[in-house]
Amino acid sequence: MPNVQLRLIDMIDDMSHGKDVFFQSVRVVEDIMTEDVKTLLLDDTIGTCLKHMVENNIRHIPVIENPTDGDRNRYLIGIVSQRDLFRQISPYLGKLGQADSDSKATRQPLVQIITRDAKSVSPKTPIADAITLMVNNRFDTLPVLAGQTLLGIVTSTDILKLFIRLNAIHQLCCEKEEEGHGKHFVDMLCGNSGNQMFHLSSVLQTVEDIMTEQVVCLDDKQSLSKIIEVMQDGVFRHVPIVGKEGNLIGIISDRDVLRHLPFHSNQLISKTKVFRDKLFDVAPNEPVLKQSTHNIMTCNPVHILPNCGFNTAVKMMYDLKISCLPVVDDKENICGIVTVTDVMRGLLAVYALLDKANS
Secondary structure: OOOOOOOHHHHHHHHHOOOOOHHHHOOEHHHOOEOOOOOEEOOOEHHHHHHHHHHHOOOEEEEEOOOOOOOOOOEEEEEEEHHHHHOOOOOOOOOOOOOHHHHHHHOOEHHHOOEEOOOOEOOOOEHHHHHHHHHHHOOOEEEEEEOOEEEEEEEHHHHHHHHHHHHHHHHHHHHHHHOOOOOOHHHHHOOOOHHHOOOHHHOOOEHHHOOEOOOOOEEOOOEHHHHHHHHHHHOOOEEEEEOOOOEEEEEEEHHHHHHHOOOOOOOOOOOOOOOOOOOOOOOOOOHHHHOEHHHOOEEOOOOEOOOOEHHHHHHHHHHHOOOEEEEEOOOOEEEEEEEHHHHHHHHHHHHHHHHHHHO
């Protein structure tokens, strides 16, 4: 399905003549989805999948049905995530301490770990609906299907990119307005309707507008088992680590946890209501659970101040390929955290207010 791309300068020109271009052309999933999707087949191995992810710098791979003669359609079977792979290998894969279980695991077919019946969207699904689905289910990616045929995927990275595009248009419009050659950006978004003024810049100014303020932190003496406990209890993916003075010294993600857990020999297909229950499943007497956060955390993580511009934070996450930014005060004490999920909630607010302004 062709996805017509408008040049940014053409969009600006049309908007200058009062046309509501951006949110008419960027309303549904096909306007932002990634079409050049890397895929694997059901009989490919875990090792092949791991290599594929590393080489292409991706975290999710759709698995399609083996093609038949004359049929080039990509029929989706399911999705494999980086988190799934981490639970099938030990922390020693490719290192001196590599266990026999790693070699066995990498030879297993993807049928062992694939998530079948993955929630999906169609090309005409409204972007706001897709974001809502991702936020409510804590998904990082959604396959885009026509029937069972895979057309593309929408990822959290695509959502960040949408924000960056929106801000670029905003800046160019403001420059034209200052030169006296354009109209206010808000007028353009609202179809040049004077009684529907909508100040987009007042919705999302700084990260303080969207950050999560109640942040659970741990010190670097806590154990891996404690990290798992607070992640499951709080249903979140990141735990900041603080020093004796309460200052930020590191951060641990659920992926960091999974990288340190031992080889998991069972199929991870059962559904559960406990957050990450199957992925974090490990024997209670497993020695690795006694590891301290100091050995697991990412030291000196990138962080921001509460007055950091919202769009600046989004671009940082996109450019650095990270999914969260701790927010600290002038003493580097934690006062909040901004995640990709927070960004998606912010975008939902923008769409809701634009819909209201145009109604």
